[in-house]
Amino acid sequence: MKSLSIVGLYFILIFFLCSCNTYNPRNDWNDANVFSSRGEYIRANKLYDKIIKEQPDNIPALINRGVNKSMLNDYTGAIKDYLAILEYDSTNTLSLVNLGNNYKRLENYNKAIDCYTKALKTKGSIKSDSLYIEFLETPFSKGSSPYNVRQYEIEFERGISYLKSDKYKLAIADLEQPLKYNFEPVTSICYIGEAYYNLNDTINARLYLEEASKYRDADSIDMLKKLNN
Numbered sequence: 001m002k003s004l005s006i007v008g009l010y011f012i013l014i015f016f017l018c019s020c021n022t023y024n025p026r027n028d029w030n031d032a033n034v035f036s037s038r039g040e041y042i043r044a045n046k047l048y049d050k051i052i053k054e055q056p057d058n059i060p061a062l063i064n065r066g067v068n069k070s071m072l073n074d075y076t077g078a079i080k081d082y083l084a085i086l087e088y089d090s091t092n093t094l095s096l097v098n099l100g101n102n103y104k105r106l107e108n109y110n111k112a113i114d115c116y117t118k119a120l121k122t123k124g125s126i127k128s129d130s131l132y133i134e135f136l137e138t139p140f141s142k143g144s145s146p147y148n149v150r151q152y153e154i155e156f157e158r159g160i161s162y163l164k165s166d167k168y169k170l171a172i173a174d175l176e177q178p179l180k181y182n183f184e185p186v187t188s189i190c191y192i193g194e195a196y197y198n199l200n201d202t203i204n205a206r207l208y209l210e211e212a213s214k215y216r217d218a219d220s221i222d223m224l225k226k227l228n229n
Helices: 006-020 025-037 041-054 059-071 075-088 093-105 109-120 151-164 168-180 185-198 202-213 218-228
Strands: none
Touching (some): 025 059, 041 059, 093 109, 093 151, 151 185, 185 202
């Protein structure tokens, strides 16, 4: 057998070096998820940064980075990630809801309401629990995750934003929906009571505030005292 030429050895060496330096985002994805689960959000996001730099349309990585930014109170940064997702998928239900949540945290309730309303009009807004499918993290298989959110969860978040923007009747209509599914019942009852209180509907306000006071909600107890005086 003839020995390899110098040129042949050179090309083999180049191929080997290139193969060793090939970036594999799956490794960073797995490590980033581990860091996130430990609460090491900054460390995790450095890895998500690398993935997104290589794959700007990697929606799961953008979602996870946005969630971590929210955990770090970087709501503006999270908003940028969700807006980037919507450039690729304008009807991504989970991203619209998360976007609304971050606007709500910044007390921009009108924008939050707009995001929740858009989310409710998407296919991923699921009415029945039996049809609900959890968000599946599949960053390297495009389009394989439904990004679903339960409709009553979206209405719960929108109801809070309506309440905070003094739209009390709309708040009540939304917050009654999660109660039907026993989702966040205490918070829903407290906020409905507050909405009726601000509408000067003493009968319904007392009904809900008395129920809320059983859970020792301080605001509900205070409003109930004012009603009874």
